[in-house]
Amino acid sequence: SQELEQSPQSLIVQEGKNLTINCTSSKTLYGLYWYKQKYGEGLIFLMMLQKGGEEKSHEKITAKLDEKKQQSSLHITASQPSHAGIYLCGADGSGNTPLVFGKGTRLSVIA
Amino acid sequence: SQTIHQWPATLVQPVGSPLSLECTVEGTSNPNLYWYRQAAGRGLQLLFYSVGIGQISSEVPQNLSASRPQDRQFILSSKKLLLSDSGFYLCAWSRTGTGELFFGEGSRLTVL
Numbered sequence: 761s762q763e764l765e766q767s768p769q770s771l772i773v774q775e776g777k778n779l780t781i782n783c784t785s786s787k788t789l790y791g792l793y794w795y796k797q798k799y800g801e802g803l804i805f806l807m808m809l810q811k812g813g814e815e816k817s818h819e820k821i822t823a824k825l826d827e828k829k830q831q832s833s834l835h836i837t838a839s840q841p842s843h844a845g846i847y848l849c850g851a852d853g854s855g856n857t858p859l860v861f862g863k864g865t866r867l868s869v870i871a
Numbered sequence: 872s873q874t875i876h877q878w879p880a881t882l883v884q885p886v887g888s889p890l891s892l893e894c895t896v897e898g899t900s901n902p903n904l905y906w907y908r909q910a911a912g913r914g915l916q917l918l919f920y921s922v923g924i925g926q927i928s929s930e931v932p933q934n935l936s937a938s939r940p941q942d943r944q945f946i947l948s949s950k951k952l953l954l955s956d957s958g959f960y961l962c963a964w965s966r967t968g969t970g971e972l973f974f975g976e977g978s979r980l981t982v983l
Contacts, residue, residue: 790970791970793970793971793972795972795974800959800977800979801976801977802961802974802975802976802977803915803961803963803972803974804974805971805972805973808970808971848914848915850915850970850972852970858903858905858917858920858930859917859970859972860917861907861914861915862914863912863913863914863915864914864915
């Protein structure tokens with residue numbers, strides 16, 4: 761079965777600093793999804809990557825998928841308190857199977 | 872537009888009591904439906920998914936069960952709760968053939 765490893769598990773950054781969260785798969789990814797969760801709430805979809813080398817951006821968040829389609833990174837530029845939360849990556853192994861998720865990275869942004 | 876609702880939002884139950892969590896989706900037809908559980912230190916764990924009425928796939932054998940009595944309704948149940956059933960339960964849906972999930976607000980279950 762597919763497994764996703766996220767690093768770091770938690771991150772505390774000062775407001776305005778950049779940060780990167782990594783997600784590594786044990787198998788080649790069919791699709792890689794990034795979600796954000798505020799504590800005690802549901803997950804909000806951020807971005808989906810499918811092609812090797814693909815990169816997508818939304819506001820100050822950029823996600824990349826490596827050429828081998830086994831690793832993805834999420835980069836936040838000039839972090840703000842609104843970026844705080846749990847970031848989870850989810851993998852689609854074949855396009856027809858339910859997403860498998862990593863354990864998440866808890867991000868705190870301090871003033 | 873599509874919406875997903877799950878309830879109750881919070882539940883405190885004694886060990887050995889039954890459980891019923893409900894989830895409904897509006898604005899779409901024949902969605903794939905999912906129940907995930909999020910427990911501290913264990914990430915988001917897939918419990919059940921359904922591709923149609925009466926079709927349930929179980930990912931984790933345990934004392935929980937799921938049913939889909941109607942196209943857009945998904946129910947998570949237990950006859951006797953265990954302490955280990957405590958957690959944050961999330962219902963989600965997706966369009967057939969796509970991987971993107973749309974999540975409900977979650978239900979926090981505490982078993983005492």
